[in-house]
Amino acid sequence: MDDRVIIRFDHVTKQYDDDLPVLDDVSFEIERGKFYTLLGPSGCGKTTILRLIAGFIEPTKGDIYFHGKRINNVPANKRQVNTVFQDYALFPHLNVFENVAFGLRIKKMPMANIERKVKEALRFVNLEGYEQRAIHEMSGGQRQRVAIARAIVNEPEVLLLDEPLSALDLKLRTEMQYELRELQRRLGITFIFVTHDQEEALAMSDEIFVLNKGKIEQRGTPKDIYDEPVNRFVADFIGESNIIAGTMIDDFVVEFANQQFTCVDHGFAKNERVDIVIRPEDLELTTVERGKLRVRVDSVLFRGVHYELCCYDAYGNEWLVHSTKKAEIGEEIGLHFEPEAIHVMKQSGGE
Numbered sequence: 001m002d003d004r005v006i007i008r009f010d011h012v013t014k015q016y017d018d019d020l021p022v023l024d025d026v027s028f029e030i031e032r033g034k035f036y037t038l039l040g041p042s043g044c045g046k047t048t049i050l051r052l053i054a055g056f057i058e059p060t061k062g063d064i065y066f067h068g069k070r071i072n073n074v075p076a077n078k079r080q081v082n083t084v085f086q087d088y089a090l091f092p093h094l095n096v097f098e099n100v101a102f103g104l105r106i107k108k109m110p111m112a113n114i115e116r117k118v119k120e121a122l123r124f125v126n127l128e129g130y131e132q133r134a135i136h137e138m139s140g141g142q143r144q145r146v147a148i149a150r151a152i153v154n155e156p157e158v159l160l161l162d163e164p165l166s167a168l169d170l171k172l173r174t175e176m177q178y179e180l181r182e183l184q185r186r187l188g189i190t191f192i193f194v195t196h197d198q199e200e201a202l203a204m205s206d207e208i209f210v211l212n213k214g215k216i217e218q219r220g221t222p223k224d225i226y227d228e229p230v231n232r233f234v235a236d237f238i239g240e241s242n243i244i245a246g247t248m249i250d251d252f253v254v255e256f257a258n259q260q261f262t263c264v265d266h267g268f269a270k271n272e273r274v275d276i277v278i279r280p281e282d283l284e285l286t287t288v289e290r291g292k293l294r295v296r297v298d299s300v301l302f303r304g305v306h307y308e309l310c311c312y313d314a315y316g317n318e319w320l321v322h323s324t325k326k327a328e329i330g331e332e333i334g335l336h337f338e339p340e341a342i343h344v345m346k347q348s349g350g351e
């Protein structure tokens with residue numbers, strides 16, 4: 001067995017009562033020292049995966065392994081895993097030191113060791129000197145760090161983070177994204193982070209699992225997922241995109257908007273119905289004569305670094321364009337794009 005693998009899900013299904021499974025035959029591996037993100041819309045099963053790893057619930061079918069050992073029935077407190085919850089779940093009546101020390105006191109660790117470990121954990125999250133502060137005297141970002149210190153003081157092999165940044169305002173959230181990523185690198189342990197924010201997932205992760213309705217639609221590096229979405233759902237969820245129905249005429253030839261284009265994709269059946277995706281930043285605004293597609297500009301928004309143009313072709317397809325060039329509403333323009341900008345996807349799994 002590959003000794004980099006810490007956690008393995010083998011055909012895991014989780015069903016509550018007689019309802020549809022909230023996780024449906026899911027298999028994956030988690031490696032040591034990486035930053036993973038579970039990304040997907042509300043209710044897709046992200047928290048359920050964390051709870052299964054933490055040991056708060058058991059799978060209905062399938063097996064979970066930790067370092068190759070089946071752990072389906074191993075209780076939460078016997079697992080080398082700690083969780084940072086969305087609401088932090090700090091004890092309001094205890095000060096910062098006692099919040100972080102709590103788990104170690106339960107383990108009856110000698111006081112000198114507790115003091116050393118708590119100090120070290122607080123140093124890791126840049127909260128040295130805050131030991132005696134009451135929780136209500138701490139800001140949202142500081143509480144977040146106390147919650148992380150309380151989790152890492154136990155020296156877990158895996159840290160589970162369930163939307164830990166969702167309570168923070170945008171600026172603090174961005175700062176904490178950097179901090180968390182940096183912390184993961186310094187600690188060298190595995191982080192499994194849950195979010196429904198695709199930008200957060202793209203910015204932070206070594207690897208992303210995109211979930212939909214209890215299934216993993218795609219797993220890969222942020223670049224893989226962004227550049228090569230496997231279906232309409234992933235393409236749509238991961239960022240603003242133009243997703244158009246098309247037909248794969250032959251290897252390297254795709255048809256959409258009533259025209260044929262050279263692309264870099266192959267291996268589809270002849271005349272297979274497909275979805276194609278072209279990112280707004282891959283469309284270049286040009287003259288009608290030089291463009292591969294002719295469109296009419298319907299609206300223009302200035303977004304700071306670029307203009308966002310919403311255009312329509314003669315067949316009613318909407319084309320979103322991000323460009324540093326401006327065009328006028330009602331103007332006929334051409335859109336140019338390279339064959340590599342066309343991503344052809346199977347027509348499955350998406351909505």
Ligand SMILES: Nc1ncnc2c1ncn2[C@@H]1O[C@H](COP(=O)(O)OP(=O)(O)OP(=O)(O)O)[C@@H](O)[C@H]1O
Pocket residue numbers: 016022040041042043044045046047048049196
């Ligand atoms: N104890 C439970 N009993 C019955 N159904 C549950 C239970 N816990 C979760 N569910 C259902 O399981 C599905 C998946 O829930 P889960 O919390 O894993 O989703 P999520 O992706 O984390 O969503 P969110 O982003 O909203 O937190 C949801 O439809 C939810 O209603």
